[in-house]
Amino acid sequence: AQSVTQLDSQVPVFEEAPVELRCNYSSSVSVYLFWYVQYPNQGLQLLLKYLSGSTLVKGINGFEAEFNKSQTSFHLRKPSVHISDTAEYFCAVSSSVDSSYKLIFGSGTRLLVRP
Amino acid sequence: DVKVTQSSRYLVKRTGEKVFLECVQDMDHENMFWYRQDPGLGLRLIYFSYDVKMKEKGDIPEGYSVSREKKERFSLILESASTNQTSMYLCASSPGTGWGQYFGPGTRLTVT
Secondary structure, eight states, rough: OEEEEEEEEEEEEEEOOOOOEOOOEEEEEEEEEEEEOOOTOOOEEEEEEEEEEEESSOOOOEEEEEEEETTTTEEESSSOOOOOOOOEEEEEEEEEESSSOOOEOOOEEEEEOOO | OOOESOOSSEEETTTTOOOEEEEEESOSEEEEEEEEETTTTEEEEEEEETEEEEEOOOSSTTTEEEEETTTEEEEEESSSSSSOOOEEEEEEEESSSSSSOOOOOEEEEOOO
């Protein structure tokens, strides 16, 4: 079984500052990792995903994430945020070795970008 | 682009009513999912389906049932709505492992 921990429920940051949203996972098997964004009153949109290969993954809207197997982490970063990045961000994990298509989600981190 | 649509964005129902939430995807995906989203709890899986007429319980199936008669459509049924089922309901579809899931816009259900 897998689990995901998002260490911060809310992250306030000023516009144009860098940001890191933290995600740690637990799994006894190899995993795929995902970050989703949810804008107010909308569904979730895939930001980026790690399947294999390079541990640095680039996604949409200037976001990137780094897979660290030894620390079982998949932190999301952006070098300079905009007001429009204000949203809730979810980290998710799925097993890569069985046929389960289920995603296990973290509880979310609310990013608040202030002018 | 993959499109997942949900029948209603907002819904208000009374306690004890039977409620149907409909989800349709247009990309011929095998797998479909229903989640509920509550503040501080993230997304919790209610049911999922990996083929027509096939379903499996998720983490919180109590009080819910599902139906998948056609590949593109996955319905969530609240047999007798209760106030603790007031929540945001999200539908998703996926072509398979490693692709992630594609989400609909959600239905905010209020049970009074």
